[in-house]
Amino acid sequence: MKYITLLLLFFAPFWVQAQILSFYPDTIIVDESLVLDEYNLYQIDFVNETDDTLFLSWRMIENTVPDDWFLQLCDNSDCYGTVPAYENMNPFGPGQSAFIKLDVHPEMINGTGMIRILIYKTGGDILDNDGIEFHFTAGNPTATIAPGLSDFSVYPNPADESLFVDNQTQQDLMYSLCDGRGFGRIQGALSAGTNQQLDVSDLVSGMYYLMLHTGETTEVRKIFINR
Incomplete structure (x- = not known):
């Protein structure tokens, strides 16, 4: 389950x-x-x-x-x-x-x-x-849902010391990386067409949630830190 x-x-x-x-x-x-x-x-x-x-x-x-x-x-x-x-x-x-x-x-x-x-x-x-x-x-569907931010990528996942966020959309974004209790650990802004490297070396291993805010919507992605 x-x-x-x-x-x-x-x-x-x-x-x-x-x-x-x-x-x-x-x-x-x-x-x-x-x-x-x-x-x-x-x-x-x-x-x-x-x-x-x-x-x-x-x-x-x-x-x-x-x-x-x-x-x-x-x-x-x-x-x-x-x-x-x-x-x-x-x-x-x-x-x-x-x-x-x-x-x-x-x-x-x-x-x-x-x-x-x-x-x-x-x-x-x-x-x-x-x-x-x-x-x-x-599973492996023949068709997929087009996500709200299909040109936004996060890698590697699982992450170790660093997490890269790559915003190839045409929107400026706010992001926050939250732990399982909902506490924000890393926050920032990412302009359209840019990328950033986030230092996650101080975070303990486990599951996190990356919240991507466009101003009108928020997309939630699961991030795993494993070391």
Whole structure:
């Protein structure tokens, strides 16, 4: 079984202003490779850093996952056995958290798929939303999902003393390398068409998350340090 948890607090807490709920960035992109014939669990936790109780709903607006894969969504209200069109989450007070979790089992079927979910205030305008995208690849598919930052490369992975980040996109990026607890260890900026060498010699061996921020979206990539 493969299990990955991300805290939204990696990026910024929820905040409420003028009755509009928001987190930064506007879209979270989780790009993952699935293990064939195993359950793969992906959870994103939302921590309420406001002084108010939050009432949130979510709506699935896109699902391109192969029909033969097992797919289930859970939140802090229930596990649904599938991915419903929409649901309301249980309210959660200051300092409490809620979550959305996807359980994906691709059987032995190669393929790609994407789940796109909007999160918004219960009873509010769905246009005032924030998004989560899960991009999945299993096995050796004949087609792949075009990632948000396909011209951005990170190598070597696993890394030892140094990690190279190469931004061949046409966008300036902010990046942060976070450990498994969500603490930022290395942050910086990378202009379009440039690259940098990051010194990771002081970091302990383990799994890290490289967050690539474009201003409107964030793409998450797993980085392993092994020495």
